Amino acid sequence: MSVLVIGDLELEGGAVLPGVEIAYEAYGTKNEQGDNAILICHALTGDAQAAAWWAPLVGPGKVFDTERYYVVCSNVLGGCAGSTGPQTRDNFPTVTIRDMVRAQKRLLDQLAVTRLQLVVGGSMGGLQAIEWAVTYPAFVQRCAPIAASAQLSALAIAYNHVMRSAITLGGADGLALARKIGMITYRSFDLFEARFGRELKRPHAALGETEFQIESYLEHMGQKLLGRFNADSYLCLLKAMDLHDIGRGRGGAQQALAQIQADVLWVGIDTDQLYPPQEQRTWARRLARLGKQVTYRELNSEYGHDAFLAEGEQLSLIISDFLQETGGN
Amino acid sequence: MSVLVIGDLELEGGAVLPGVEIAYEAYGTKNEQGDNAILICHALTGDAQAAAWWAPLVGPGKVFDTERYYVVCSNVLGGCAGSTGPQTRDNFPTVTIRDMVRAQKRLLDQLAVTRLQLVVGGSMGGLQAIEWAVTYPAFVQRCAPIAASAQLSALAIAYNHVMRSAITLGGADGLALARKIGMITYRSFDLFEARFGRELKRPHAALGETEFQIESYLEHMGQKLLGRFNADSYLCLLKAMDLHDIGRGRGGAQQALAQIQADVLWVGIDTDQLYPPQEQRTWARRLARLGKQVTYRELNSEYGHDAFLAEGEQLSLIISDFLQETGGN
Numbered sequence: 001m002s003v004l005v006i007g008d009l010e011l012e013g014g015a016v017l018p019g020v021e022i023a024y025e026a027y028g029t030k031n032e033q034g035d036n037a038i039l040i041c042h043a044l045t046g047d048a049q050a051a052a053w054w055a056p057l058v059g060p061g062k063v064f065d066t067e068r069y070y071v072v073c074s075n076v077l078g079g080c081a082g083s084t085g086p087q088t089r090d091n092f093p094t095v096t097i098r099d100m101v102r103a104q105k106r107l108l109d110q111l112a113v114t115r116l117q118l119v120v121g122g123s124m125g126g127l128q129a130i131e132w133a134v135t136y137p138a139f140v141q142r143c144a145p146i147a148a149s150a151q152l153s154a155l156a157i158a159y160n161h162v163m164r165s166a167i168t169l170g171g172a173d174g175l176a177l178a179r180k181i182g183m184i185t186y187r188s189f190d191l192f193e194a195r196f197g198r199e200l201k202r203p204h205a206a207l208g209e210t211e212f213q214i215e216s217y218l219e220h221m222g223q224k225l226l227g228r229f230n231a232d233s234y235l236c237l238l239k240a241m242d243l244h245d246i247g248r249g250r251g252g253a254q255q256a257l258a259q260i261q262a263d264v265l266w267v268g269i270d271t272d273q274l275y276p277p278q279e280q281r282t283w284a285r286r287l288a289r290l291g292k293q294v295t296y297r298e299l300n301s302e303y304g305h306d307a308f309l310a311e312g313e314q315l316s317l318i319i320s321d322f323l324q325e326t327g328g329n
Numbered sequence: 330m331s332v333l334v335i336g337d338l339e340l341e342g343g344a345v346l347p348g349v350e351i352a353y354e355a356y357g358t359k360n361e362q363g364d365n366a367i368l369i370c371h372a373l374t375g376d377a378q379a380a381a382w383w384a385p386l387v388g389p390g391k392v393f394d395t396e397r398y399y400v401v402c403s404n405v406l407g408g409c410a411g412s413t414g415p416q417t418r419d420n421f422p423t424v425t426i427r428d429m430v431r432a433q434k435r436l437l438d439q440l441a442v443t444r445l446q447l448v449v450g451g452s453m454g455g456l457q458a459i460e461w462a463v464t465y466p467a468f469v470q471r472c473a474p475i476a477a478s479a480q481l482s483a484l485a486i487a488y489n490h491v492m493r494s495a496i497t498l499g500g501a502d503g504l505a506l507a508r509k510i511g512m513i514t515y516r517s518f519d520l521f522e523a524r525f526g527r528e529l530k531r532p533h534a535a536l537g538e539t540e541f542q543i544e545s546y547l548e549h550m551g552q553k554l555l556g557r558f559n560a561d562s563y564l565c566l567l568k569a570m571d572l573h574d575i576g577r578g579r580g581g582a583q584q585a586l587a588q589i590q591a592d593v594l595w596v597g598i599d600t601d602q603l604y605p606p607q608e609q610r611t612w613a614r615r616l617a618r619l620g621k622q623v624t625y626r627e628l629n630s631e632y633g634h635d636a637f638l639a640e641g642e643q644l645s646l647i648i649s650d651f652l653q654e655t656g657g658n
Contacts, residue, residue: 012536013535013537093537094536094537096536151527152527154521154522154541155513155517155522157527157541157544158544161509161547165506165509166506169498177494180494181510184484184488184491188484189605189607192482193483193484193608198480198481198483206343207341208422210568210571243536243539
């Protein structure tokens with residue numbers, strides 16, 4: 001992992017964040033023109049190691065072919081995996097998805113990337129992807145938000161709110177609880193039913209001491225996050241997601257989306273509780289009505305929201321088709 | 330509201346709870362044979378006042394016609410609205426849905442009810458309804474679980490787990506958080522989107538001070554529960570729900586369901602996240618395959634799980650049809 005100092009960044013909220021550092025990974029080789037880049041944006045608790053967390057998609061011969069593309073992934077502004085955030089600065093200001101994107105643009109400028117073949121991401125990564133296509137229309141040739149939206153929904157804000165309450169209430173224990181809540185929303189009824197059902201941790205425990213396997217699993221996932229994530233950073237990113245509104249300061253969502261020049265692949269997930277398919281289709285339809293080049297595809301998965309991580313093969317095919325259809329492969 | 334002492338109750342977990350009191354409401358008049366009764370079972374934070382919380386269904390000329398039926402609703406064992414529970418006893422033991430039902434049976438015996446025309450309830454009330462039909466097959470002529478199940482699902486256990494974590498973490502504040510989490514699962518994406526969207530509490534607040542209306546709503550709902558509910562009782566009822574398994578000690582769910590003699594109306598809700606329609610249909614199908622008299626109907630509602638409370642008119646028609654088809658009206 002490398003770190004670049006991208007300089008002082010004036011944030012959407014007005015504050016100036018001096019000497020911002022952005023951690024990133026780059027895979028493959030940039031061509032002379034600097035126009036063979038793919039930018040991967042990570043989700044809430046993700047990091048710059050895209051080849052690790054999106055292994056089926058990133059590498060030689062894969063859909064994000066590192067023998068062909070210069071694949072970049074950076075830790076978001078406000079994150080806690082190498083970039084400037086609440087963990088590295090006191091009194092860290094409110095940042096927005098737009099601020100993250102502007103920081104990424106500075107990074108790409110320094111890396112002498114002149115144009116993006118594709119900007120892609122799932123969940124919070126998808127929020128960034130769509131924001132990219134609006135903020136830098138001429139820079140983005142293709143854009144693929146997955147299980148994301150152009151304005152965060154009331155339901156997603158509601159879940160962010162209770163995760164925030166948990167952290168406010170319990171510090172580190174609260175962060176573990178927030179993660180447990182998050183994990184439920186990232187999965188599906190059918191997945192939990194198939195994987196855990198009513199399995200007990202100790203099958204012969206007395207009624208009052210019953211603990212279900214789904215509980216042990218959630219407990220484990222909550223504790224596991226504590227080892228790699230910072231509560232203040234989590235709060236910072238939740239707020240950035242809440243504030244995600246492509247239309248803010250741009251005369252509304254229609255006006256903003258009208259700016260897009262990229263070919264868009266919008267990917268929904270049929271079992272997603274958090275960014276449900278009807279929401280995904282609505283955003284794709286709105287783009288189509290604006291005359292944009294947009295393809296809507298849906299992952300069929302038992303997984304729920306996390307299908308963008310779990311269904312690598314299916315997703316590779318969808319993205320590969322899109323790249324071919326739009327002349328990128 | 331009245332309270333009856335139903336005596337000592339031996340619980341499924343083995344403990345004996347002495348001098349159990351059950352608070353109840355009765356509407357209408359019992360006939361001489363004592364066989365015109367309808368038992369309404371309430372949900373997690375409900376109480377015995379069915380004519381208040383289910384006003385469109387309970388009263389003269391309504392589907393639970395108090396000029397014809399003797400309509401009884403009791404506060405569950407372990408509750409905090411008049412019945413024996415953690416609020417009235419120290420070291421309150423683990424209780425199960427089955428224990429609640431056995432307490433209700435004692436109550437009905439004391440009221441000289443000889444048979445139930447119908448046992449009905451939504452959510453936790455529906456868990457009781459189906460448990461009734463299995464525990465007392467000959468006593469129950471009709472059974473209508475709404476947005477419920479014969480064994481609590483892994484997803485529902487998962488949500489109960491995080492609500493429990495919240496209470497353990499934060500006491501009263503934790504109960505408010507649990508309620509906020511619950512409220513999200515009781516509603517739907519579309520309802521929140523239509524009702525709250527991205528509306529702000531203070532439209533011109535600085536980015537960092539943004540508070541969304543959905544947040545104020547959840548905050549309000551959380552605080553509101555504190556005035557009428559007890560954290561220990563909430564924990565007790567969550568555990569009872571987790572332990573809900575019609576097949577425990579009966580050789581499994583099939584064997585248990587095979588005991589049912591009642592005509593069953595199983596009602597699902599198309600937008601229910603917590604007890605999703607595919608789960609509802611599965612339980613109805615399992616009953617049908619066992620040769621039981623079962624009708625499956627689905628509430629069409631934007632509401633989500635809470636449609637069993639919100640869609641009184643639609644639900645009345647469905648239940649009224651069922652009563653007519655099964656000779657009850």
